[in-house]
Amino acid sequence: MRLLMLGGTEFVGRAITEGALARGWDVTVFHRGRHEPPQGVVSLHGDRTAEGGLKALEDGEWDAVVDTWSGAPFVVRNAARLLDGRVTRYAYISSRSVYRYPEPSGRGEEAEVVDGSPDDGDVDYAAAKRGGELAALDVYGDNALLVRAGLILGPYENIGRLPWWLTRMARGGDVLAPGPRDAGLQYIDVRDLATWTLDAVEHGLGGPYDLVSPPDHTTMEELLQACADVTGSRANLVWTAPEAILEAGIEPWTDLPVWLPPGEAYDTLHRGNVAKALSAGLRCRPVQETVADTWAWLRSIGGTAPQRPDRPVVGLPPEKEHEVLGSR
Template sequence: MRLLMLGGTEFVGRAVTEAALARGWEVAVFHRGRHAPPPGATALHGDRIAPGGLAALEHGEWDAVVDTWSGAPAAVRAAAGLLADRARSYLYVSSRSVYTYPARAGLAEDGPLVDASPDSVDVDYAQAKRGGELAALSAFGDRALLARAGLILGPYENIGRLPWWLTRIARGGPVLAPGPRDLPLQYIDARDLATWLLDAAERGLGGPYNLVSPPGHTTMGELLETCVRATGSPAELHWTDPDRILAADIAPWTDLPIWLPPGELHDTLHRADVSKAAAAGLRCRPITDTVTDTWAWLRGLGGAVPQRADRPRVGLDPQREAEVLAAQRQRQ
């Protein structure tokens, strides 16, 4: 197989590139040159939002194109339009954010979608991803696969969610652990996403798929307790009622990454129907593997955690955490 990876030097794109190379595929990585692609890949340089930035893609043929773009849909439209006659399929890594909010628990791929356009330039994340889907469909039709990923974790993460929990727990001491402890979580390891995408490319699959683990694949308790074991930390998890956390003006998802209190938003993010993807071969590794491998990757970086420039840093301020824990002890 000949794969063109648009991106491919960070997080999901890198996971896809490494998985394809491991299969013996010929992989070309189109990127801006800020980070080196994995060894064995052919580098094609260009900036897809600059005038003439797609020149490196004007020649060549591929069996599959994988695109993880999350900016203006017009960039997907331009790339997909250029490649439509020279690539067999176009796999666009989208997001479950394309569903109108709130997405009810158990929502499948036929749920209502946000309004968007493939020609958009200045739009929010949900509209950008839906616009990207429309752009891919416009150029490739039923040869376009829309991988609507949920929460993505694993090595190479440059958003900072799991890395924050690992580094916080590794620091030790009392840790504000957002409850309930048995709160079910739904996520996908970037490597499992990559494996499924490449299998789908081989089979010529098209259309939308919710790409995330089954609901309850792990829990908040299992996640944080696995972080404690993986880091070997003496950290003490202090499980705290969601109402107390919200009353302290601590923001779910950003101050406490991954966590959402039970309710509408939690149902939207952590209770999707993934039966279609499962029937098409999706297999998700246990949380122990994701956490342990991410910690090993972080340790190999020597403390320098990658951070996407277009995403805000996540995590609770240590002083704020200490204040909330102290107030909690006083109430007890």
């Protein structure tokens, strides 16, 4: 297979690129040149947001393109139009955020989506991803694959969620652990996302697929215990009721990454129906493997994870954690 990767140097794009190389595919990576792509690819440079930024893609043919763009939808539109007739399939890495909130229980890909346009400029994340989907669909129709990812964890993470928990556990001491401890979690290891996406491209799948683990793939306790175990620290998990955490002014998802208290947001993020992706071959590795490999990667780069400039820094300040634990 000849794959064109739009991006391919960070997190999701890098995992997909490495997965394609491992299969012996010919991979071309189009990127801005800020980070080195994996060895073995053909590297093309350009800024998709700039006038003439796609010039390096004016020639060439590929079997498929994978696009991870998260910004203005017109950028996806321009790429899809330029590649029309020279690329057979267009896989767009979208998000479950395209569904109207709160997502009805059990609806899966049939749930109602937000409004969006392929011609949009800067819009919010959900509208941007929906606009990107429409841009791919407008040009590629049934040959457009929409990978609606949920929470993504694993090596190369540049959002900071799992790296923060690992770093916190490595410090040891009493750790504020948000309950309920048996709350089920849905996420997708970035490498499992890559494997499924490449399989889907190879098999000619099209249309939307929600890509995240089944509900209860792991629990909050299993995730945090795996972080404590792999770092070899003497962290003491102090399980705390959701009500106490919220009363202290701690923000779910951002101050305490991955965690959400029971309610609509939790049900939307961690109780999704992924039957379609499972029937199409999705397999999810154990949480202990995701955690261990992320810790190994984090240590290999000096312990500080990269941070996407367009995403907020996550994690609970130590003084706030100390304050809450001290009030128990």
